[in-house]
Each structure stands twice: as C-alpha cells, then as structure tokens.
Amino acid sequence: MKRVYIVPHSHWDREWYMPFEQHHMRLIELIDNLIKLFKTDPEYKYFHLDGQTIILDDYLQVRPENREIIQNLINQGKLQIGPFYILQDAFLTSSESNARDMLIGHRDSKSWGKHMVHVGYFPDTFGNMGQAPQMLKQVGLDTAMFGRGVKPTGFSNSTSPEDKFSTEFSEMKWVGPDNSSVLGILFANWYDNGKEIPTDPIKAKAFWDKKLTDAEKSASTDDLLFLNGSDHEPVQMDLSKAIRTANELYPDIEFIHGNYDMYIEQLKKDLPKKIDEIDGELTSQETNGWTTLANTASNRIYLKQWNTKVSKQLENIAEPLATIASQKTDFEYPHDQLRYAWKWLMQNHPHDSICACSVDDVADEMITRFKKSNQVGKFVADAALNKIKGQLNTNKIPHNLGEIPFTVFNTGTSNKTGTVIAEIPIKKIKFNPNKDSSEKIYQALKNENTPKYTVYDDQNKTIPAEVLDSKVKFNFDLPKDKFRRAYIEKVIHVKILMENMKPVSWKTFKLVPLNIDSKVLQKNSMIHDGILENEFLAIKFSKNGTLSVTDKQTGHLFKDQLCYEDTGDLGNEYVYRAPKNSRPIFSSDFPNKIVIKENNSFVGKVEIKVKMRIPVSMNKKLKEEQEEHLDYRLRTAQRSGRFTDFTIQTEVTLEKGSRRIGIRTSFDNNSMDHRVRALFSTGLQTKEHYADSIFEVVKRPNSVSDKWKNPENPQHTHSFVNVHDKKVGVTISNFGLNEYEVDNTGKQIAITLLRSIGEMGDWGYFPTPGAQCLGQSVVDLGIAFHGSNEESRLQTFHDAFAAQVPFTIIKDEWNDGKIETSGCFVNVPSKEIKITAIKLQEDGNNVITRQYNLTNHESHKGFVIGGYVPYKSNILEKQFDRETANLKLQPYEIHTSVWRKK
Incomplete structure (x- = not known):
C-alpha cells in the first residue's frame, strides 16, 4: 500500500516582500490559529515550525502569556521544532555562522524538551554548501531535505515536468568532500506540493490524481511526501477533513x-539498496544557469560588508579576547552577551535577508541589527581588554622618563603583516562639566607643544613608525563602582609596521619622546622611478591605469592587473542581466592621474584616479518592462543615451614584509541600473580554480554545463579566489565582496564591486530604489602571487584571512602583572589548517577551538595551547576522548577540540 505523508508547515521568511513586522504580525495570527486548531480538532496532530527555533521567540515576544501553551504542545510533539536557530543562506554566511546556527538551534531546541526534528532542513537555501553532510553528521543528523541545487527552480518557486535534475529519484546519497554522507531528499515538486488540499470529493479527486502522478515520477519508494503549506501560508483549518476525504477516495492508499x-523512518526501511550519489556543493550547475540565484552575492554590497565586519568582530576579536582574559585573569566569560550578539547577527542571515532580495525596509532594519550585534561585540572586547591591560607586566620594560606603553593584538588566527594606526593619549585632564571650563582645558592642551616621538618594542629596539598628527578631544571613563568621569585628552596617531605577527598574539611597545632618546628612524622610500616595491613584489603603473607586477620570488611578470568594467543591468536583486548587444565600458579607455600618497621605509601608497563616462541609467523602457513584470530574460531595454561622470579612486598599498598588495577603491555612484567589476588578468590557462567556501577551499570548474544558457557564471566566495597552474598562481582577496567570476580559460578573475538595480524581482513588481546603491562606496581588495609549492599558495590564503581582521590596540599603564608583555595564546606552526573559533564551551568553561583542513591531503593539526590538554569534540561541543597534540586532520576535515587546563 502506498503511504502519503502530509506534513503541515508554513515556510516562514521573517522578512521579504514586506518588512519584518508585517510578516511578524501574520506569524502571530498563524500560531494563534494553530493553538485554536490543536484545541478544537483532536485529529490535527502535527505542525512543522520550518526548522527554525526563532519562530518561538518571535511569537512569544508578542504573546508571552502563551508560553505554557507552547511548551505543552511541544511536549506532546504537536509543534515540531528545530534543529536550527534560523534558516540561513549557506554561502553568504561565514563558516562559524553556519556552525553557530546549528549549535544555538540545538541548544534552544533542547531547552524546550526532547521533540527536536532530526532533519537538516534547507527548503529554500540558494544552493547548498559541500560541507553540509559532515556538519550534519557532527550534530547527530543523517538526513538533509532541500529544494534547490540539483534541479532548476524558477521564480515564484515554480518547477515543471520538463525540468531535469542530477539524480534519478528525489532520494539520493549526498557525499561531502571528506566522504561524510547523508540521505538527501529533494523537494522535487517544491515544498508546497500539498497546500490547500480540497475537502470536496470531486475537487479532491482532481487534485490528488495530478499530485500523486507528479510525486510518483521522482519517488524511489511508495512513501510519498506532501507539504501542506507554502511561503507564509496560513494554517489549513480543515486539513483533517481533507485527509478523511482522501482516504475515502483512495482505499488502496494510506493518507x-x-x-x-515519521516519514524518514519509513522511507529508510523502503529505500532501494542503491540510489544515486551526488557530491559536494549543490548549486544547480547542471541547469540552464538562470536560476542559481548566485547574483544575490553582489546586490546591496554594503550589507555584505557589514556582515563580514560583524562576523569578524564576534569570531576573531570579541571571542578570542574574552577567552584570553578568562584564562589569564578573573574575567568572567560573557556567554549570554555573546549569544545575544550572535542571535542579532544571525537574524540577518536568512536567504531573503543576507541575499538582499527583499524590499528596502528590510535592508534598513538589517543595518540596525548589524549595529546592535557589533556594539555588543565591541563591548565584550573592550571589557576583556581592560582586564588584560590591568594584568600586563609592563613594569619589566625599562621606563623612567615619560614613556607611554601600548599593546597591539593580532586576534586573527593567521599570521598578519601590516601597518596599524594607534591612537595614544599623551595627556588628559579630568573635569566636572558643571564646574570646570572645558573650553579653557581644550585650548590649553591644543596650544601645548607636542613632543616628537619614536617607538620601541619591549626588547628596547626601535621599530618602523611614523607619528601622523595630534588631536584634542573629549572622552570619558565609566568606572564599575563610581559615576562617570569626563576628561579632555590630547592624543597622537602613530603608524607602525607589524611584521609577520603570529596568530592570537600580542606585543607591547613604548612611545618614547625624542628629547629623551635622540635616535630617529631613517626615512627610506619604497617608491623609486615610478616603481613601488618591497622585498617580494615590484609594481609598475601602466599608462592605462592598470598594474604590472613582478613576483620577485618566481620572477614571473603579471600584466594588466586591475581594470574596471562597467555594464548595464536590466535584471533584479536575484539575477544580473546585461542588455542585448551592449558592450562593456573599461577604465583603461579613459585618462588617469597617478599620485604618490605615502612613501617611506615601511609603506608605499599610490592613488590612481580615473574619470569614466557611463550611461545615467537604462532607458525608460526598463521601467515599463518592470511594471509589466516581464521576465528579465525577455526584456529589450537598452542603456540610456545620456552619460555622466563615474570617478574611481584607487589606493594601491604595499607594505614592507608583505606578499599582498592592498587595494582600496572608492567611487560616488550617481548612475543606476549597472554593474561595476574589477578585472584581474592571471595570464594562465587552467580548467579549474579555487575559492574560500564554508569550512573548505573548494575546487570549481571554470567551464559550465552544456545545458547552461546564462552568459554569466557567477560564484560565491568569502575571503579569496585563486587561479594557479603548475608554476605560479594569483590569489584575489576581498572584504565583503562575495561574488566573482573566472572565465572559461582561467585567464581572468572578475570581482563585483557594485550592482545597482531597481526592483526586487520574483513573483511580483516590488520597486527597490535603495538597491541602486547611490552615493559613496568604499571597497577593499588585495592581490597576492605564489610559486609552485603548496606552502606559498597557502600563505596567500592566510594573507587573505588576515586582511579581514584588523589589529586591536590598547593604551597600557605601567604596572606589575601576571601576563607577559609579548605572548601567543595559540601556537600555530602549520599553514595547512585554518582555525575558525577560539571561545569557551557553550555550557562550560573549557576552551573550544574549531579548525579545518585547507588541503586535500592528510594534515597535522599542528597547534597547541600551552598548559592545556585537548579532547576530541564536535560542533555541539560535547567532550569525547583525549587526543594528542600532533593529531592528523583528514582531507577537508572539520575538527573541534575541547581544551582543559592541566
């Protein structure tokens, strides 16, 4: 007998074509109706809360008085909850964000009881990450359900019988790059194939005859799944009657x-012995290429930049500093504050949010959430730094004539070379705003002569440094046991070079007045005869504004780096679409101006300024085609005949000891309906390339499927994209620029810097003037080069990771303490691994590290925390057996360790 499992649900996008609170109020109505239905209809047994525990928080925020009712429904198994906190977009959220979604979701689910749903649930994720099987297995899940990735799914979530997908059946074996595998279940007829089931026998017969036929085409067993609901679908109040009708109409089928x-348990019993296998990422690469939705990585880039900033603030600044402080001082690790910050961040991670395919009000609210999360992260970091500052043993550094100590931290988990600007107070005067004249204090400090300074390290050696300026400003302290204290201070800004600073380390310096020690750093220069160079690279600025770079270690010359391309865009927030028969506009076709901005012994900076002429927008026809809701592939609008200036300013920076060229690009966008990309020529011919993905350096083919119709092949990245052959390679890094494209031959890498579009897209016409991204934008990129050996290639990856985490500086006091003035919390000698987390155990006080293998071969974990013993763990941070410090990581392995003090 066939079994038809009808699972009621409502796919709950918290925000999308309406702002959050509009959807929120409808959620209240939905759950209120559910409560009523469970109370009045004993045959109504289950409702799936879309795999995300945040729905419970959202409901109880408005109906706190119903907590006991919700708890009882969960206890009875009627409300099916978890296992995630939110339904995140996998590719646009960091590795740790994906892990925390699982960790916090499981933790919240368990707090409600034992009825967590045991399914990795990705109903509408815009593609699925390759490491999902391994991550699911680590949290005790062996089944994944998803709607995209192996079959074309069009707008309005439409599918058609002609659509082909990569497996024979909707049930498949999904294998990750480390060979972890789970049962994969595709929503072949989408997650709304059982919505609005008729109760009238005639209508029900017509409904089920078609639906059963469609489902049977892709099912490998007689167990058929029908999802009773869709996006924000209200509860079907007469479902029990509809099921009774179906059972009466089809006596040979059990509805x-x-x-x-329940469904998965029966399905596993009935599965054929052999089902098709799919491997790694599921990104619809075997389709026509129009509905992969990868272009969501490039709309509203300011949101992606914010996401990178806040993710790094939590993962690589606040948590490591809080961990160090908790282990070396009496600082109490702020579990609740950090979890609160993570939840604010993850509320921006659903696919319609971080993918920015929503109305403008959603983007506006996301900025507020990012700021909230960032503020908490900064508060935690500052509190930890204050504790550490009080315990640094600065008195061991010679000082007696007015020196000022300060400490620089590299809180990232990769070696970092770069300049840092430290703001150092040299004098401050407290004042009472009600009694003292702040104006007199301000003017006195301003008129006081500022000594000249140089910088020494804690070994009394001078280091490359430059005092930039001085400033008088208001500031205040907030003592833990007293009322706030206001003061006016004079500060100086000092630029210093940090060379090859170890991961999670700190180093203390002293600012020395030159009238005490007259040694002055000799000022050499890094720019000679128009060439910017250090010990690794030599950069020549071409007449057309591009760069030619010689990698001194290989002797290879890389020409035509950094040309800007502008094209029209008549697509929407989901998909880029160039106008037919249009040609790109290149910055190299316009005059440019090159100016040296900085030139000393440890940093050289050159500005390239080019004024392009580009159309002001698409022509008027685009607006009409948008209002008609004409498919973007059928639009015939062209770029306007009116032109405007589009000025791009590029700062090219090279620092002493660095293998990476820093690129900061700024522009004031006053044009609409267009895309801007930075183009880099590799000069290589390859069939594949590599990119930073979720817990994986993923290898992707340059060429597309024979079925591919989209002239573009956009891809996702977080930190870098790399193209290399057997001799040399190029790594392009970024900050919050998540979309790239490598051409079929591997000769060119394109990074999207801006996409201006005026509508949301999908199932209706939703104008989004905010998505035009008018006004000033600043974006950061980098270029690095390597030779044939793996170590040099991995170094460029770590340089990309390090570039996303700024140095942290504190101004110290002279005191006795237990913490050495220079130290390293984690010893990481191997480049083959990447640490993504240093924190304390979620429900404990042991140190947690999470790391993964950057390579496709066995790798030594190769790092230790002095004075601690490691134990094997998993994403849920449950402690297992003790392990040795020289643990070997298997290819692509994600490994979590619990470190206990000896």
Whole structure:
C-alpha cells in the first residue's frame, strides 16, 4: 500500500516582500490559529515550525502569556521544532555562522524538551554548501531535505515536468568532500506540493490524481511526501477533513497526517539498496544557469560588508579576547552577551535577508541589527581588554622618563603583516562639566607643544613608525563602582609596521619622546622611478591605469592587473542581466592621474584616479518592462543615451614584509541600473580554480554545463579566489565582496564591486530604489602571487584571512602583572589548517577551538595551547576522548577540540 505523508508547515521568511513586522504580525495570527486548531480538532496532530527555533521567540515576544501553551504542545510533539536557530543562506554566511546556527538551534531546541526534528532542513537555501553532510553528521543528523541545487527552480518557486535534475529519484546519497554522507531528499515538486488540499470529493479527486502522478515520477519508494503549506501560508483549518476525504477516495492508499521523523523512518526501511550519489556543493550547475540565484552575492554590497565586519568582530576579536582574559585573569566569560550578539547577527542571515532580495525596509532594519550585534561585540572586547591591560607586566620594560606603553593584538588566527594606526593619549585632564571650563582645558592642551616621538618594542629596539598628527578631544571613563568621569585628552596617531605577527598574539611597545632618546628612524622610500616595491613584489603603473607586477620570488611578470568594467543591468536583486548587444565600458579607455600618497621605509601608497563616462541609467523602457513584470530574460531595454561622470579612486598599498598588495577603491555612484567589476588578468590557462567556501577551499570548474544558457557564471566566495597552474598562481582577496567570476580559460578573475538595480524581482513588481546603491562606496581588495609549492599558495590564503581582521590596540599603564608583555595564546606552526573559533564551551568553561583542513591531503593539526590538554569534540561541543597534540586532520576535515587546563 502506498503511504502519503502530509506534513503541515508554513515556510516562514521573517522578512521579504514586506518588512519584518508585517510578516511578524501574520506569524502571530498563524500560531494563534494553530493553538485554536490543536484545541478544537483532536485529529490535527502535527505542525512543522520550518526548522527554525526563532519562530518561538518571535511569537512569544508578542504573546508571552502563551508560553505554557507552547511548551505543552511541544511536549506532546504537536509543534515540531528545530534543529536550527534560523534558516540561513549557506554561502553568504561565514563558516562559524553556519556552525553557530546549528549549535544555538540545538541548544534552544533542547531547552524546550526532547521533540527536536532530526532533519537538516534547507527548503529554500540558494544552493547548498559541500560541507553540509559532515556538519550534519557532527550534530547527530543523517538526513538533509532541500529544494534547490540539483534541479532548476524558477521564480515564484515554480518547477515543471520538463525540468531535469542530477539524480534519478528525489532520494539520493549526498557525499561531502571528506566522504561524510547523508540521505538527501529533494523537494522535487517544491515544498508546497500539498497546500490547500480540497475537502470536496470531486475537487479532491482532481487534485490528488495530478499530485500523486507528479510525486510518483521522482519517488524511489511508495512513501510519498506532501507539504501542506507554502511561503507564509496560513494554517489549513480543515486539513483533517481533507485527509478523511482522501482516504475515502483512495482505499488502496494510506493518507497520514505525519511529520518528517515519521516519514524518514519509513522511507529508510523502503529505500532501494542503491540510489544515486551526488557530491559536494549543490548549486544547480547542471541547469540552464538562470536560476542559481548566485547574483544575490553582489546586490546591496554594503550589507555584505557589514556582515563580514560583524562576523569578524564576534569570531576573531570579541571571542578570542574574552577567552584570553578568562584564562589569564578573573574575567568572567560573557556567554549570554555573546549569544545575544550572535542571535542579532544571525537574524540577518536568512536567504531573503543576507541575499538582499527583499524590499528596502528590510535592508534598513538589517543595518540596525548589524549595529546592535557589533556594539555588543565591541563591548565584550573592550571589557576583556581592560582586564588584560590591568594584568600586563609592563613594569619589566625599562621606563623612567615619560614613556607611554601600548599593546597591539593580532586576534586573527593567521599570521598578519601590516601597518596599524594607534591612537595614544599623551595627556588628559579630568573635569566636572558643571564646574570646570572645558573650553579653557581644550585650548590649553591644543596650544601645548607636542613632543616628537619614536617607538620601541619591549626588547628596547626601535621599530618602523611614523607619528601622523595630534588631536584634542573629549572622552570619558565609566568606572564599575563610581559615576562617570569626563576628561579632555590630547592624543597622537602613530603608524607602525607589524611584521609577520603570529596568530592570537600580542606585543607591547613604548612611545618614547625624542628629547629623551635622540635616535630617529631613517626615512627610506619604497617608491623609486615610478616603481613601488618591497622585498617580494615590484609594481609598475601602466599608462592605462592598470598594474604590472613582478613576483620577485618566481620572477614571473603579471600584466594588466586591475581594470574596471562597467555594464548595464536590466535584471533584479536575484539575477544580473546585461542588455542585448551592449558592450562593456573599461577604465583603461579613459585618462588617469597617478599620485604618490605615502612613501617611506615601511609603506608605499599610490592613488590612481580615473574619470569614466557611463550611461545615467537604462532607458525608460526598463521601467515599463518592470511594471509589466516581464521576465528579465525577455526584456529589450537598452542603456540610456545620456552619460555622466563615474570617478574611481584607487589606493594601491604595499607594505614592507608583505606578499599582498592592498587595494582600496572608492567611487560616488550617481548612475543606476549597472554593474561595476574589477578585472584581474592571471595570464594562465587552467580548467579549474579555487575559492574560500564554508569550512573548505573548494575546487570549481571554470567551464559550465552544456545545458547552461546564462552568459554569466557567477560564484560565491568569502575571503579569496585563486587561479594557479603548475608554476605560479594569483590569489584575489576581498572584504565583503562575495561574488566573482573566472572565465572559461582561467585567464581572468572578475570581482563585483557594485550592482545597482531597481526592483526586487520574483513573483511580483516590488520597486527597490535603495538597491541602486547611490552615493559613496568604499571597497577593499588585495592581490597576492605564489610559486609552485603548496606552502606559498597557502600563505596567500592566510594573507587573505588576515586582511579581514584588523589589529586591536590598547593604551597600557605601567604596572606589575601576571601576563607577559609579548605572548601567543595559540601556537600555530602549520599553514595547512585554518582555525575558525577560539571561545569557551557553550555550557562550560573549557576552551573550544574549531579548525579545518585547507588541503586535500592528510594534515597535522599542528597547534597547541600551552598548559592545556585537548579532547576530541564536535560542533555541539560535547567532550569525547583525549587526543594528542600532533593529531592528523583528514582531507577537508572539520575538527573541534575541547581544551582543559592541566
């Protein structure tokens, strides 16, 4: 007998074509109706809360008085909850964000009881990450359900019988790059194939005849799944009657009001011995290429930049500093504050949010959430730094004539070379705003002569440094046991070079007045005869504004680096679409001006300024085609005949000891309906390339499927994209620029810097003037080069990781303490691994590290925390057996360790 499992649900996008609170109020109505239905209809058994525990928080925020009712429904298994906190977009959120979604979701689910749904649930994720099987297995899940990645899914979530997908059946074996595998279940007829089931026998017969036929085409068993609901779908109040009608109409089929766990349990019993296998990422690469939705990585880039900033603030600044402080002082690790910050951040991670395919109000609210999360992260970091500052043993550094100590931290988990600007107070005067004249204090400090300074390290050696300026400003302290204290201070800004600073380390310096020690750093220069160079690279600035770079270690010359390309865009927030028969506009076709901005012994900076002429927008026809809701592939609008200036300013920076060229690009966008990319020529011919993905350096083919119709092949990245052959390679790094494209031959890498579009897209016409991204933008990139050996290639990856985490500086006091003035919390000698987390155990006080293998071969974990013993763990941070410090990581392995003090 065939079994039809009907699972009621509502796919709950918290925000999308309406702002959050508009959807929120409808959620209240939905759950209120559910409560009523469970109370009045004993046959109504289950409702799936879309795999995300945040729905419970959202409901109880408005209906706190119903907590006991919700708890009882969960205890009875009627409300099916978890296992995630939110339904995140996998590719645009960091590795740790994906892990924390699982960790916090499991933790919240368990707090409600034992009825968590045991399914890795990705109903509408815009592609699925390759490491999902390994991550799911680590949290005790062996089944994944998803709607995209192996079959074309069009707008309005439409599918058609002609659509082909990569497996014979909707049930498949999904294998990750480390060979972890789970049962994969595709929503072949989408997650709304059982919505609005008729109760009238005639209508029900017509409904089920078609639906059963469609489902049977892709099912490998007689167990058929129908999802009773869709996006924000209200509860079907007469579902029990509809199921009774179906059972009466089809006596040879059992229609069951079920849940996912019931369905999967039976399905596993009935699966054929052999089902098709799919490997790694599921990104619809075997389709026509129009509905992969990868262009969501390039719209509203300011949101992606914010996401990178806040993710790094939590993962690589606040948590490592809080961990160091908790282990070396009496600082109490702020579990609740950090979890609160993570939740604010993750509320921006659903696919319609971080993918920025929503109305303008959603983007506006996201900025507020980013700021909230960032503020908490900064508060935690500052509190930890204050504790560390009080315990640094600065008195061991010679000082007696007015020196000022300060400490620089590299809180990232990769070696870092770069300049840092430290703001150092040299004098401050407290004042009472109600009694003292702040104006007199301000003017006195301003008129006081500022000594000249140089910088020494804690070994009394001078280091490359430059005092930039001085400033008088208001500031205040907030003592833990007293009222706030206001003061006016005079500060100086000092630029210093940090060379090859170890991961999670710190180093203390002293600012020395030159009238005490007259040694002055000799000022050499890094720019000679128009060439900017250090010990690794030599950069020549071409007449057309591009760069030619010689890698001194290989002797290879890389020409035509950094040309800007502008094209029209008549697509939407989901998909880029160039106008037919249009040609790109290149910055190299316009005059440019090159100016030296900085030139000393440790940094050289050159500005390239080019004024392009580009159309002001698409022509008027685009607006009409948008209002008609004409498919973007059928639009015929062209770029306007009116032109405007588009000025791009590029700062090219090279620092002493660095293998990476820093690029900061700024522009004031006053044009609409267009895309801007930075183009880099590799000069290489390859069939594949590599990119930073979720817990993986993923290898992707340059060429597309024979079925591919989209002239573009956009891809996702977080930190870098790399193209190399057997001799040399190029790594392009970025900050919050998540979309790139490598051409079929591997000769060119394109990074999207801006995409201006005026509508949301999908199932209706939703204008989004905010998505035109008018006004000033600043974006950061980098170029690095390497030779044939793996170590040099991995170094460029770590340089890309390090570039995303700024140095942290504190101004110290002279005191006795237990913490050495220079130290390293984690010893990481191997470049083959990447540490993504240094924190304390979620429900404990042991140190947690999470790391993964950057390579496709066995790798030594190769790092230790002095004075601690490691134990094997998993994403849920449960402690297992003790392990040795020289643990070997298997290819692509994600490994979590619990470190206990000896």
